[in-house]
Amino acid sequence: MEIIIALLGLAIGSGLGYYLGTKVLNKTVRDKEEDLESRIQDILQQAKDKKAEAEADARQAASKIIEDAKRNGENIKRKKIKEAKDLYNKKKSEFDAKANRRDQQLKNAENKAKEKENQLRQEEGKLKKETEANAKLRQQLEQKIQDTTAKAEAMAQQEEQFRFALEKVAKMSAQEAKEELIKNMRDKAESEAIALVKDRIEEAKLTANKEAKKIVIQTIQRMAAEHTIENTVSVFHLDSDDLKGQIIGREGRNIRTLEAATGVEVIVDDTPEAIIISSFDPVRREVCRLSLQRLVADGRIHPARIEEVVAKTRKQIEEQIMEIGQRTVIDLNIHGMQPQLIRMVGRMRFRSSYGQNLLKHSIETAKLCATMAAELGLSPREVKMAKRAGLLHDIGKVSEEETELSHAILGMKLCEKHGEKAPVINAVGAHHDEVEMKFIISPIIQACDAISGARPGARREILESYIQRINELEQRALSYDGVQKVYAMQAGRELRVIVEADKVSDQKADELSFLISQQIQNEMQYPGQIKITVIREKRAVAFAR
Structure with missing residues (x-):
């Protein structure tokens, strides 16, 4: 029983405690809500006040900006109006000047037209007079032609009568007289020819000394051929004849590329372990010789490598030329x-x-x-x-x-x-x-x-004239449009002309070789004949990166 009473008391106390705690908690929450609402009202009021102040400041700033804009607008307006007036006055002055010039030109043209008209009238009058004079002259010429024809007929009749009388007196026909005249002329010509031969023989005897000197000079010139070869040919020695095939390349591509890049003629013949480099320009020969030396030592001989080596060698030769010049002036x-x-x-x-x-x-x-x-x-x-x-x-x-x-x-x-x-x-x-x-x-x-x-x-004279002739050959071919490079080969007996494929077609290349040959034939003196070869090659190059 006591336990029941205790449990009842505990339950009643717990309920009463819960009721009182809930009531106190609700009151605390209401107080905090009221306080929070009061703060929110204050914040809202402050925001309204600040908004009103900002609106007032904004209206004041806007008013100021509008006033400034109005003032600037007036200034710009006045400035633009002034510029427009100035531009109008300038354009008006230019237009007036152009109009005055045009009027003056029209007046000048009108004056020229009047002068031309007067000249035409004068020329027309002269032409009429000349036409009348020509008509009179034509009549006179027709009359003279008629008179001349009549005189020719009369002379023909007189000639026939004279020939008949001559044959009667000479007792021979005209054909017989013609044959007799031809015989006499032939005899006379033979006599004159014999006399001429005798005179030539005498003249030859008198000029024998001169002819002998000429023969001696020709002999000296022939003996100078060895000297010319020494100054126009270089020999490149090889370790083995097997290298000749590499230098020539497949279908001759390597040797053609080398000749086109250096401007020399590379002669690969039966000479054992040697290649002949021929050119009148010693710089070109030296470039070719050094390039061949590098290519053979490297072992990679193909068109692209040849062009690269030749370019480097040419640069090296230029540096060597500069070094020679500097050493000479220092010495x-x-x-x-x-x-x-x-x-x-x-x-x-x-x-x-x-x-x-x-x-x-x-x-x-x-x-x-x-x-x-x-x-x-x-x-x-x-x-x-x-x-x-x-x-x-x-x-x-x-x-x-x-x-x-x-x-x-x-x-x-x-x-x-x-x-x-x-x-x-x-x-x-x-x-x-x-x-x-x-x-x-x-x-x-x-x-x-x-x-x-x-x-x-x-000194020897023959080399200088030879080099001058070779240079002249190359320069004449270079004067044509589309010609890129020109090289004289085989001691000037062949001229190789390399043209640009984009500017010169195949038909134009044929015409170009003919034109160059005709110009050389008509304007230059040279022994033997010269072969003109025009080379047109299209090369496409691209790089993969």
Whole structure:
């Protein structure tokens, strides 16, 4: 019973406690909700106040912006109106000027038309007079023709009567008289021919000495062929004849590429372990020789590799030319020379003049000039200029410019272009008496040039004329449109012309070979015949990356 009462009391106490706790909790929640609602109302009120302030500030800023915009708009409006007025006045002035010019042109054209009309009227009057005169002249000519015809008929009758009377007097017909005349003329011609032969024989006896000298000269020229071969041919030695097949390549592709890239003729014949490189230009031969040396050592010989090696070799030769020029001016103790002139001095190493190496001739001339100037008692400055002019006197022979000027005048212009002093310029231009000598060193250069070139064994004429003819052959072919490269082969007996495939068609290539052959035939003198070969090759190149 007590347990039941205790349980009842516990239940009643728990319910009462729950009721009281719930009531207290609800009151706390209501108080917090009221407090939160009050805070929210305050925040809303503050937001409204700030919004009102912001709207007021915005209205004030907008008013200010509108006022500024109005002021700027008025300024811009006035400015644009002014610009429009100025542009209108400018266009109006231009239009008025054009209108005035047009009016003036119309007036001039009208005046010219009137003058032309007057001229036409005058010419029309002259034409009428000439027509009338021609008509009268025609009548006179017709009358003269009739008179001439009548006279011709009368003369024919008189000729017939005269012939009949002549045959009667001579007692022979016209045919017999003709045969007799022909016989007499034949006898006379035979007599004159015999006399002419005798005169020719006598003349031959009188000119025998001259003919003998001519024969001697021809013999000397034939003996100079060996010297020409030495100066136009290089021999490239091989370790084995098996390399010749690699150099030729499949269907001759390698050797054709090498010839096209270097401009020489590569001759592969029965000569054991040797290939002949032929060209009148020693620089081209040296490029080809060094390229072959690299290709054979590398072992990779194909068209692309050949073009790459030739390009590198040509660059190396250019560097070697520059090195030769620098070493030459240093050895001669010449200072302050422009790099382009130094390069030309180096190019002299690969050029011959009348069989004499041009660089050796120029160095020899420079030393002779310095010695002669010193012996004449000139100042040290003049001695140095004489040596400098002696080295540069033939610089025009190695110029890469295509010009009709002589080498002396061209060398003078090159020296002037590259900043040489006036005495040097004059000495270079006057060493062949093509310009007036104005300084003391000019006759010294001329004399020393003659001394160096005239000494026994220094020069031979045939090589210079040969190189000039080969150069002229190449330049004539290069003058045609679409020609890319021209190479003279086989001592000038063949001319290979490489054209651009995009500019020259197959038919145009045939025409081009004919035109070049006709020009050479009509304008040049050469022994034997020259073969003109026009090569047109289309090459497509692409790269995969």
